[in-house]
Amino acid sequence: MRDVIRAATAVAALSLLVGLGRLAPAALEAQDQAAATPAPHANDDCMMCHSDPETTRADGTSLGVDAAKFEASVHGQLGMACVDCHADVATAELPHAEKLARVDCSTCHADASAAFAKSIHFEAREHGKGEAATCVSCHGMHDILPSSDPASRTYALNLPNTCGSCHGNDTLITRTNMQGGNVASQYADSIHGRALKAGLIVAPSCSACHGAHDILASTDPEGKVFRFNQVATCGTCHEGIKHQFDKGRHGQLLAAQDDRAPVCADCHSAHGIQAADTPQWRVDVIRECGTCHVEKLTTYRDTFHGQVTNLGFARVATCADCHGAHAVLPQSDPASPTHPTNRVAMCQQCHAGANENFAQYDPHADLHDRSRNAPLYYTARFMGVLLIGVFTFFGVHTTLWFQRAWREAAASRTPRQTLPAESVLPPPPHAGDEEPKGGER
Amino acid sequence: MSEPRYVRRFDRVHSVTHIALMLSFLGLAATGMPLLFSDARWAWYLSRAFGGFEMAGSLHRFFGTVLIVVFVAHIARLVRRVVVDKDYSIFWGPTSMVPQPQDLKDLYANFLWFVGKRPRPTFDRFTYWEKFDYWAVFWGMFVIGGSGIMLWFPTFFARFIPGWVFNIALFVHGEEALLAAGFIFTVHFFNGHLRPEKFPMDLVIFTGRMTTHEFEEERGAERARLAAEGKLDEIAAPPPTSGELAFGRAIGTFGLVVGVVLVILIFYAVLT
Known part of the structure; x- marks a missing residue:
């Protein structure tokens, strides 16, 4: 190791001499204008040492810089010098100190830096979570490409992998107690993730919902994914759905800033969003409705529709089939499919030939509510009594019979041969005598 | 020991009826309980073992149809006995399924025996618990069968019946099914098969025959009545063949095992 450093130092010293020689005219010019300010180092000076990937720091990490990649990068294309970013070594004596100042991107990227300074990543770093992303975590260092470049880490099609290097790293997620868990894998399985992976550039990548530099916590009222901002965020693409949602009861509650109002991710989940026509989603979303509409879910589960979907089959009516998905309206609203005037048509969607009578069937019948369906209520009471009565009577009957028959079987096995024929029936019972024999068997 | 002699208790139609009833009932319970x-x-x-809910539903309707056919055939046989044979004994008397005052006495006597207050009572052709089983099926046929047909053709029945009746139909169909399955797979299994005197099963319903020894012990009243009428010889029967016994054991074991498994699943679901 020491040899390597020594070699590097020697190379650096040599290159310094050569470099100074080349820079001499410029240096002299500068000297003319101002006091002895040494000229900043040119890229080639740096590459004297940094071109060799074998050259390592004291900790063994390579200090090589791929010149070709840098030349191809957005900064290289602009003709920027190494020292434009590594300003602290611009005029330092070479070889420079091993520890350099952190590159300050804000020198040029003031807006992005200001946005980042509000972000949850920045905040996490402030709170000592050094693993939280900073500029280079997403953009890379010397090979930064414009985000419009398909090879860029921040190109929309590549972004899930970039964010996923942390948000898909289970070890890191566990160690840092990262919010949301492995969202990268959830996203990869989602309809958004699959569409993006298939190359659909309009499919939302991470930044479409979360923003890029100014990613905020979902609890931050300013954030794009904050409860009350979610509908607007999703609505940038799903605009028609947003209009429906806003008209519905859920949308009205949300507009009134009511905490009970469900927002997009409550039903669809945040990252694992599934296509709404998959059987799995049709069946799973019922539970989501049930988190608020507890009693409605209970009564639904008492019906054929609710039982079949509970078994995981999606070919019967779920909540949205009758109530609508986004424009959920109260039954009293004439536009609601569950409004009495619309109910026959609603049932007919599945039950061809359904009539007024048919539509009177209560798909949320409550056995305990006498006012809703008194005959059902009394039928339920009657059946309850019948079941309890029958099972109680025959429970006692069977238990008594069993203990008696058991004792007799036990008793008759031993003395059977010696008894006269008539006495196949047991002798008058002495429970105390006979029980142990039964118990031993 | 001399060869046991046998008497005939059930004819072949009874056996076939019971087997068809049993198989369709097991099928109905197995395809319906998952819901x-x-x-x-x-x-x-279980719902997937039957090939999904549509297939389970089709099987359920098939078994339901079988059970309805069995029921109708049984009624037709009774009607024939009354109309053609002018046999009115099914309505009243010791061989009738209609509950008799004697049944109350038998029930009382049996309870006394249970608690050790008297020797074991002996019965006539049908005991009170057998009559209960029989009428439970009748009641169940109307309640479950009726509601089942309504739910099978809801748009047709909705032409005459208001919607709230369907709520009742759906409810009683499940509740009565629970009662029937719970009863058959515990009480009937015990009374008919699993009790110590019969364990593991009574083959009389499958072979139609029982030993004279069993007949005397269990059906003493019937034996005495037949002896008084001089009809004992009429019920004497040859022993069941080994094939008949093997068939009875196989189908009886199948029914008992399926039923016990189902009732364990029901208990498990209710308790968890």
Whole structure:
């Protein structure tokens, strides 16, 4: 190791001499204008040492810089010098100190830096979570490409992998107690993730919902994914759905800033969003409705529709089939499919030939509510009594019979041969005598 | 020991009726219970074992049809006995299924025996618990069968019947099914088969025959009555063949095992 450093130092010293020689005219010019300010180092000076990937720091990490990649990068294309970013070594004596100042991107990227300074990543770093992303975590260092470049880490099609290097790293997620868990894998399985992976550039990548530099916590009222901002965020693409949602009861509650109002991710989940026509989603979303509409879910589960979907089959009516998905309206609203005037048509969607009578069937019948369906209520009471009565009577009957028959079987096995024929029936019972024999068997 | 002699208790139609009743009932219970206990994990598997809910539903309707046919055939046989044979004994008397005052006495006597207050009572052709089983099927046929047909053709029945009746139909169909399955797979199994005197099963319903020894012990009243009428010889029967016994054991074991498994699943679902 020491040899390597020594070699590097020697190379650096040599290159310094050569470099100074080349820079001499410029240096002299500068000297003319101002006091002895040494000229900043040119890229080639740096590459004297940094071109060799074998050259390592004291900790063994390579200090090589791929010149070709840098030349191809957005900064290289602009003709920027190494020292434009590594300003602290611009005029330092070479070889420079091993520890350099952190590159300050804000020198040029003031807006992005200001946005980042509000972000949850920045905040996490402030709170000592050094693993939280900073500029280079997403953009890379010397090979930064414009985000419009398909090879860029921040190109929309590549972004899930970039964010996923942390948000898909289970070890890191566990160690840092990262919010949301492995969202990268959830996203990869989602309809958004699959569409993006298939190359659909309009499919939302991470930044479409979360923003890029100014990613905020979902609890931050300013954030794009904050409860009350979610509908607007999703609505940038799903605009028609947003209009429906806003008209519905859920949308009205949300507009009134009511905490009970469900927002997009409550039903669809945040990252694992599934296509709404998959059987799995049709069946799973019922539970989501049930988190608020507890009693409605209970009564639904008492019906054929609710039982079949509970078994995981999606070919019967779920909540949205009758109530609508986004424009959920109260039954009293004439536009609601569950409004009495619309109910026959609603049932007919599945039950061809359904009539007024048919539509009177209560798909949320409550056995305990006498006012809703008194005959059902009394039928339920009657059946309850019948079941309890029958099972109680025959429970006692069977238990008594069993203990008696058991004792007799036990008793008759031993003395059977010696008894006269008539006495196949047991002798008058002495429970105390006979029980142990039964118990031993 | 001399060869046991046999008497005939059931004819072949009785046996076939019971087997068809039993198989269709087991099929109905197995295909219907997953819906009633849709929360249970086993219901998830069982509904898929039947090929999904549509296939389970088709099987359920098939078994239901079989059971209705069995029921109608039984009624037709009774009607024939009355109309053609002018046999009115089915309405009243010791061989009638209609509950008799004697049944109350038998029930009382049996309870006394249970608690050791008297020797074991002996019965006539049908005991009170057998009559209960029989009428439970009748009641169940109307309640479950009637509601089942309504739910099978809802748009047709909705032409005459208001919607709230369907709520009742759906409810009683499941509840009565629970009662029937719970009763058959515990009480009937015990009374008919699993009790110590019969364990593991009584083959009389499958072979139609029982030994004279059993007949005397269990059906003493019937034996005495037939002896008084001089009809004892009429019921003497040859012993069941080994094939008949093997068939009875196989189908009886099948029914008992399926039923016990189902009732365990029901208990498990109710308790968890």
